Amino acid sequence: MTESVANVTEIHEGLDFSGYDDADYHDNYNFGIFSVKFSTDGRELVAASSDDSIYVYDLAANKLNVRIPAHRSDVNTVCFADEAGHVLYSGSDDHLCKVWDRRCLGTTGKESGVLPGHLEGVTFIDSRGDGKHFISNGKDQTIRLWDIRKMSSNIRGITMPRHVEWDYRWMEYPSHLRNRKHPNDQSLATYRGHRVLRTLIRCYFSPSYSTGQKYIYTGSADAHIYVYDLVTGALVAKLKFHDQIVRDCSWHPFSPMLGSSSWDGVIANWELSQTKGLHCP
Structure with a gap:
């Protein structure tokens, strides 16, 4: 547990993520957390980590609830599927999105299903909140839309071999790989145009209240914000103001x-006009 004093009135306490059987693990490993989300009721946090695992932390009890050995590489993103908080979605550098039902972990100890389709690591996942659909951003330069009712319970034969050594942190994505398809792709739709390079760029559904979640939007390594039509996949807007990578955005x-x-x-703050679309004042 670590404490830091931000000012004379606020004290911030660190959350201990080492509370499981292998207590010395983090002492010997360069441990990092890449993504964290509150549950809808605010009682739990779910975190994605560099030790290939998912962590669920009970804020009320101030203790780690469970560590899930989830993937075969860094887990870059994780979130709750809906308000109930029983189901989790995760994405990893092993190219896979997975679905976890916490009510079954005690008996199976494994994922409820796997969703193949990305050809490179998954950088971010956003849930639609209906317990069925989510989107993921990938280093293969795509966003994909998923329905968990199409997920597979068999992980064998799902992963694809790498045909070229490529590191998204400093290399451009090879042009001859852009239209490559996964033979077991189970995504509902694919959205292309933005660039996912250098950092874990995020993507989201547009808000229910004002848009009915009819759009998907994302930052991009080319300094733009991309807005896609959820149903048709068409590019609705390409917003330019920044000079460098747009890692994150929020509607x-x-x-x-x-x-x-x-x-x-x-x-930057963008305003939505009924006639002119999004613009940065």
Whole structure:
């Protein structure tokens, strides 16, 4: 447990993620957390880590509930499927999205299903909140839409061999791989145009209240924000203001505005106009 004093009125306490059987593990490993989400009721946190695992932390009891050995590589993203909090979605550098039902872990100890389709690592997942659908951003330069009712329970034969050594942190994605398809792709739709390079760029469904979740939007390594039509996959808007990578963006849940953060050090506020679309004042 670590403590840091932010100012004279606030004290921040670190959460201990080493509370499982192998207590010395983190002492001998460069441990990192890549993604964290609150449950809807605010009682739990779920975290994705560099030790190929998912962690669920009970905030009320101030203890680690469970560590799930989830993937064969870094887990870059994890989230709750819906308000109930029983089901989790995870994505990893092993190219796979997985579905976890915490009610079954005690008996099976394994994922409820696997969703193949990405050809490179998964950088982010956003749930639609209906317990059935989610989207994922991938280093294969795509966003994919998933329905967990199509998931597979058999992981054998799902992963594809790498045909080229490529590191997204400093290399451009090879052009001859852009249209390659996974033979076992189970995604409902694929969205292309944005670039996922250098960092774990995120993607989201647009808000229910103002848009009916009819759009998908994402930052991009080319300094733009991309907005796609959920159903048709068409590019609805390509927003330019930043000078460097847009890692993250957030559509306001009720008001017609969107915020974006970039490697150029700027946080931009975009306003939505009925006639002109999104623009940055």
